[in-house]
Amino acid sequence: MSTVWIKSNKDRTKLKDDVALLLEKAAAWDWLGQKDTPVLLKPNLVVNKPASAGATTTPAIAEGLIEWLIDHNFSNIIIAEGSGVGFSTTKAFDVCGYTSLAQKFNIPLIDLQKDNSVIRKTPMGEFKICTTIADLEADGGSLINLPLVKGHGQTRMTCALKNLKGCIPNTEKRRYHTLGIHKPVAYLNTCIKQAFALADGLNPDPYWEEGGKPQKLDLLLLAKDPVAMDSYACRLLGFSDEYVEYLCIADKLGIGDGHTSDSDIENLDNTTIENILGSHDQNEIKQWINTIVDQRSACSSCFGNLSSALRNIRENIPNLKTQALPSLCIGQAFKGKRLGSTQRGIGVCTVSNGNKSLQRCPPSMESILTFLNNEFFGDNF
Numbered sequence: 509m510s511t512v513w514i515k516s517n518k519d520r521t522k523l524k525d526d527v528a529l530l531l532e533k534a535a536a537w538d539w540l541g542q543k544d545t546p547v548l549l550k551p552n553l554v555v556n557k558p559a560s561a562g563a564t565t566t567p568a569i570a571e572g573l574i575e576w577l578i579d580h581n582f583s584n585i586i587i588a589e590g591s592g593v594g595f596s597t598t599k600a601f602d603v604c605g606y607t608s609l610a611q612k613f614n615i616p617l618i619d620l621q622k623d624n625s626v627i628r629k630t631p632m633g634e635f636k637i638c639t640t641i642a643d644l645e646a647d648g649g650s651l652i653n654l655p656l657v658k659g660h661g662q663t664r665m666t667c668a669l670k671n672l673k674g675c676i677p678n679t680e681k682r683r684y685h686t687l688g689i690h691k692p693v694a695y696l697n698t699c700i701k702q703a704f705a706l707a708d709g710l711n712p713d714p715y716w717e718e719g720g721k722p723q724k725l726d727l728l729l730l731a732k733d734p735v736a737m738d739s740y741a742c743r744l745l746g747f748s749d750e751y752v753e754y755l756c757i758a759d760k761l762g763i764g765d766g767h768t769s770d771s772d773i774e775n776l777d778n779t780t781i782e783n784i785l786g787s788h789d790q791n792e793i794k795q796w797i798n799t800i801v802d803q804r805s806a807c808s809s810c811f812g813n814l815s816s817a818l819r820n821i822r823e824n825i826p827n828l829k830t831q832a833l834p835s836l837c838i839g840q841a842f843k844g845k846r847l848g849s850t851q852r853g854i855g856v857c858t859v860s861n862g863n864k865s866l867q868r869c870p871p872s873m874e875s876i877l878t879f880l881n882n883e884f885f886g887d888n889f
């Protein structure tokens with residue numbers, strides 16, 4: 509069984525010290541390659557929102573890690589990320605504080621959305637990964653994963669395993685959704701190895717991958733084993749890891765040592781960690797979204813933007829529950845399909861002769877709101 513080290517951080521002025529403490533306690537240098545080999549930091553910058561929104565990795569965590577690496581004579585450091593489809597990584601680097609961080613330490617920033625790719629063969633067929641990631645492995649380098657403990661509209665949660673999806677081209681991200689997302693995410697972890705994961709559990713959004721409803725957890729997590737990390741992240745989010753399909757598949761593939769129990773947690777504070785159980789309101793909205801949205805192989809950004817738009821509508825029309833609701837279709841599996849007269853399509857994949865659809869890819873939250881407003885709500889919204 510694998511250990512997950514955890515450290516609470518209520519005083520953000522001591523965040524970098526707490527990062528270093530975790531890394532020291534776990535002797536994390538043992539998980540890295542030779543001192544002169546490259547070390548690639550992979551944050552989660554899925555959207556261009558600051559960490560306070562609960563969707564992106566706090567830059568001070570990366571800064572604490574960089575200082576610790578330099579102290580241990582790892583000087584060949586790179587930061588690389590490929591944001592979600594529809595979002596610019598370059599903009600995310602700026603907004604999330606990574607451009608200034610890279611300038612401060614004179615570290616290269618690599619936008620993986622602009623990278624080339626190479627093929628990896630898996631039992632699921634050929635997978636494409638970014639050339640920078642393949643080169644890192646060829647050079648004996650180490651990938652340090654900096655995910656968040658976060659909720660996710662389609663997969664329920666995201667942390668160490670799923671964060672590697674930022675290391676593949678956008679076309680491949682779309683393809684994963686046609687394959688049902690869970691299995692390819694698990695198999696991706698057979699193509700890309702992480703040295704360890706240092707997860708941001710300070711202020712995460714336990715419901716939505718694009719943030720907006722952050723909750724204070726004040727926690728840092730460290731593990732060599734991404735399955736153990738994600739298993740514990742599920743507990744923090746208030747549900748059992750057996751509900752996360754890609755985690756169960758990764759476990760069966762032997763990517764990690766399996767599910768965590770209390771004895772696997774090394775708590776540096778010896779304080780009780782309380783679950784950040786979701787609030788009733790947000791869980792109810794999630795269920796409502798699932799009842800009106802017919803999602804078939806939708807890309808994360810597409811589904812995420814639709815979820816954000818629907819949450820926005822619920823907040824503006826509180827008694828919407830009792831109204832007759834539309835059926836909203838979204839996803840790549842709707843390509844060429846005829847929708848019924850009471851259905852509406854979200855995204856270019858649902859555009860077909862006679863369908864009433866929003867022709868964007870991916871549609872922004874604002875464009876979805878305008879479309880739904882015109883179609884259904886009129887002056888009520």
Ligand code: SF4
Nearest residue numbers: 807810855856857870
């Ligand atoms: S419109 Fe289709 S391809 Fe574009 S983001 Fe949405 S699901 Fe993906």
